[in-house]
Amino acid sequence: MPSSALTDLPPELLDHITTYLHTASSISNLGRVSKTLYAFVQKDAWATFNRTQFPSVSPVTPPSHKDAAQTLTALSRAWDRRAFMARQVEPHGTITSFPGDNKVETWKRPKGQTIGYTPHLDVYEEVGATWRDRREVLAFSAGAELCVREKTSNGEGEKVNWTTYRPLSALEGKDDITTLHLLRPSPDSKENAPQNLVVGTANGDLQLISLPKGGGKEVIKSYFVTQGVPIRSSSLLHHSDSQSLMVANLGDSRIALYPVNSDTQKTAPLCEFDVHGAPTSGHSKKRQRLWSTNFISPQHLAVGLGPSQEPIHIYSVTPTGIKTEPTRTFGLQERHNNQLDGIVKAPTSSVYPIVPLPPSSASDSFVGGNIFLSGAYDAVIRLHDLRSKRDVEQVFIDPTDDSSIYSLLPRGQEKLVAGTSRHSLLKVFDLRLGAKCYSYLDATQETTGALTHQTHSPETMNWNLFARPTSTNRHRNAESSVYSLSASSPHSPYLYLGLESSVVSLAFTGTMDRHPDPVFFHPWQISKKGKGFVNDYGAREVANLAMYDQTPDMKLLTQKSILDTWRTAKGSGRQPSADGSLVEGLDERWKTEGTEGQWRQSQ
Known part of the structure; x- marks a missing residue:
């Protein structure tokens, strides 16, 4: 034309x-x-x-x-090439420590417990006048201590500020943080406005904390009334144009709903009630408890409990509070061979994380707060729809591992990332809900006129990652759970994982990419001393991880160091071995190691 x-x-x-x-x-x-x-x-x-x-x-x-x-x-x-770099995240450089507004150079890890701390995470980002102008705020707990990182960037460089807060009377174990949320700033907030967070602890404190910036010395706190009952979990419903709401799980069975207002010294719940699950059947008489609470929409609150035959309860959220009787309960019925008529008896299990499926710009009406995902003790991830008569619409199962699901993070409607109960194992599933439209292989074919064959079957799109370095690290437990997962937005290249006594960042970018996304990354270059590599990460170490596809052969791949990868690419004496140690279609750092079982035994 x-x-x-x-x-x-x-x-x-x-x-x-x-x-x-x-x-x-x-x-x-x-x-x-x-x-x-x-x-x-x-x-x-x-x-x-x-x-x-x-x-x-x-x-x-x-x-x-x-x-x-x-x-x-x-x-x-x-993501398609599984190109990412892992780093441990902890306060470094000059740290502002509260109370007291002290400047410290070295962060001291929590001590005094026989097991490591369980990190809870939250993160958000703000985009400025241009796409490169960004501010990311990450918060995580380290025992009884709160750590907050503020990172600002404009595509040319970045500035990082660390702030920590630990109450003077806090004791490890007793006063550990069990839940936290970052409050998003209002559109008219000033640049040096304090950072507000909601923090719950094992001793029953539930507080709104304001960490000052710009020379302030006092941490301002307001309290939510809990009667001293331990905080198990919570969920925050953000409202940009009205008051935010928070629901907290108090003890083993109680739910309380609070308005979130930094101007109020003490806040009583709008409503509170006890949740009772359906009785277990047969010889199993285990005590039931609440495991999670989460707003799946402004109108619905989801509660995960168990062990129970109906471990998911949905409650209606109204302008005056939460209706105390569930509008619906879900069992864990599953389909055989993806056939709707192959329903089996609902198992008894416990549900831990529950997360809403993000909407699609092409099908907002399809989701609309009705579709959500749950992760259970039985290692199964299930997709549910409030509009359907069925309890379960789709299941996601890893045939190679039966670890319980402790955390979930959808990446749009394309991928689902799940944290498990052991081996620091992270699972990635292809949701296959019709949202994956773009393929970089099409772009490769368009620019080169040729295309190397690469198979993207459902089996090879699902893979598992051992989210701990292959080298020994005394701060990392080999059998750690992936307790929490967080990302600032679906389009952010950063994924944050909370492991035992450690927070890990996965930055999705290619190792040898000469033209990475300039908004977040600069090309890697050899350092002046010739002993390593530098980029926008600075000098902090990149960890080498291991992964395998969710297939019967479970062939293990491990990451080479950045320096070894660079030497291989430059042909400086380190060429791919005859056994095919470089994996076609994946990032240059991956090499074949053996089977997953052999590697795990060697660790």
Whole structure:
């Protein structure tokens, strides 16, 4: 079609044509045809590309849809190639310590317990006037201590500030933090406004804490009335235009709903009640307890409990509180061979994490707070729909490992990341709900005219990661659970994991990528001394991890060091071995190690 014919088309038809352009280079080439089409691409085409190719992870209104497309395509490629770098996250540099507003150079790990601390995580990000202007705030617990990192960047460099808070009278074990939430700042907040957090502890304290910035010396605290009952879990319902709400699980069976207001010194619950699960059957008479509470929408609260035949309860949230009787309970019925008529008797189990499925820009009505995921003691992840008569719509099972599911994090409607109860094992599932549209292989074929064959079957899209370094680390327990998972947004390349006595960051980017996403990363370069590599991470070490596909042969892959990877790529005496140690289609750091069982025994 001549360019003049294209420019004569109405915007609606041009936008429809754009939906058939599956690569960023196609959109860019369209903008080179004429000034008219260039204007169309800048105004509309990039937004359409993001919406159609990344319907569940695309940001709604980024400052630049073109820059957002670069981030989304780079991140998708990194996930497909399993290209990431792992680092342990802990306070370093100059740390502001409260109470007292003291400056310390070295962070001291919690001591005094026979087992390590359990980190609880929360993180959010703000995008500034440009796509590169960003502020990320990460908070995690370390026993009784609260650690907060504020990272600001503009694509050229970044600035990191660490703040810690530990009450003077806190005792390890007794006063450990059991739940925390970062409160998002209001749109009119000043740059040096205090960071507000909600923190619950094992001794029954539930507080709103304001950590000062800009020279403040006092930590301001307000209290939620709990009668001293231990805080087991909580969930925060953020409202940008009205008061936020928080629900807390007190003890083994009690639920309390609170308004969140930093101007109130003491806050009583709007309502509270006890949750009683369905009785267990047969010889099992274990005591039931609540394990999790989570808002799956502004109208619905989900509660996970057990052991029970109906371990999921859904409660209606109203303007006056929470209805004390569940509107629905879910059992754990499963389908055989994905056939709807193959229903088996519901098992008795406990449900730990419950998370809502994120909406899609292409199908908001499909989700709408009705669809959610649960993880259970029986190692099964289930997808549920409030509108369906069935208890379970779909199950996600790893045939290679039967660890209980302790944490869940959907990445849009494309992938699901699950943390397990042992081996520091992280599981990645392909949700296959129709949200995965973009493929970097299409872009490769378009730019080179040739394409190396790579199979993406359901089996090879599901994989497991040992989220601890292969080298010995005295601070990391080999049998640790993955207690918590968090990410600031579906399009962020950073994923944070809470392991025993450790927080690990996974940054999804290619090792040898000469043109990484400039919003978050700079190309790796050899240091001036020739002994290592540096980039926007600075000098902090990159861990080497291990993974395997959820397939019967369970062939283990391990990551080489950055330096060894660079030497292999440059051909400086370290070439791929004859046994195929470099894995086609994956990041250059991966090499074949053996079987998962052999490796685990050697550890």
